Amino acid sequence: MGIHTQPARLLPGSLIAALLALGAAGPALGDDDDHNDEYDDYHEHGERHVGRWVEPGEDVRPVSNAAYAEECGACHMAYQPGLLPGAAWQRIMAPDALMDHYGDDASLSDDVRRELAGYLTTHGAELSRKSRARAFGVGDSGSGTLPRITATRYFRNEHHEIPSRMVEGNPDVGSFSNCNACHQGAGDGVYNEHRVRIPGYGRWDD
Amino acid sequence: MNHTHPDVPIGLRSAGLHCACLLMAAAWSTAVHAGDPAAGARAWVREYPQPGGVPARSCVTCHTADLAQPGRHAKTGKSIEPMAPSVNPERLTDPAKVAKWLGRNCRWTLGRACTAAEKADFLAYIETQ
Secondary structure, eight states: OOSOOOTTOOOHHHHHHHHHHHHHHGGGGTOTTSSOGGGHHHHTTSOEEETTEEEOOOSSOOOOOHHHHHHTTSSSOOOOGGGSOHHHHHHHTSHHHHHTBTTBOOOOOHHHHHHHHHHHHTTOGGGOSSHHHHHHTSSOOOSSSSOOGGGSHHHHHHHTTSOGGGTTTOTTTOSTTOHHHHBTTGGGTOOOGGGBEETTTEEOOO | OTTTOTTSOHHHHTTTOHHHHHHHHHHTTTOOOOOOHHHHHHHHHOOBOOSTTOOOBOTHHHHOSSTTSOEEOTTTOOEEOOOOTTTOTTTTOOHHHHHHHHHHHHHHHHSSOOOHHHHHHHHHHHHTO
């Protein structure tokens, strides 16, 4: 994960503390969408040292909202907002959609729902300066009732060579939605092919 | 404390969170039962058949029958920390979290909201683990 929150608590005090901690960590958390744009190309190629900081080489901006990390990270990894365009997040975050969330119940109180929807739509793929994140915003995100990251054109292009025995037929993966089963840096927004290990099959070399 | 907050299920009362009681009362104003651990234990493993070849569902589907063990989300495979407060002291300490998950998990498992009595039984059972 890009950030570590106290798992069981969302009390205002600790939330504020978590947000302050995030602010203090600054560049290490990679909120570089707002500045040092010139390094963006370097991010395409794994880890880099920039000044005193180790740049994480993320492809999408890591999660930077404690409430989002907790609420949307309970049943699967907390997907980074840059993995879908804002309009898709808007549909996912509608009250009815959360009640029937890909066959599960992810309903939220209205104020939390609004906060998280705001976070997602203001950090959507189309607003990112990172080219991989931007790619997730191109074209549709699937014809199902709800948009999916795994149904975007970019995602399908990058994964179509992977046989289903390594995914659906693999008890340690289960489905493509499980990014972090294969992408070791998924929690930090790192998706480059050099950090892929498919459980039971090892490194991916194509 | 017990007599001043008769509508707070036993599990949360014994967690000893004073401010929690207020939140609790707001979230579950209908919870009037003390909770029966044995009934909660039976309800925990009760299976609810699903239409269309979907496997039957119970609390065990994600949390396992041994609450001291970690569970696994039936659909996503993500591991779930043990439910038993004896091995995971953070359990049942945040009333809003408990209310939220009982709401979701009852709807998903039973296909309907749990009654206040059912919720109290579940919590009474978990608390003994």
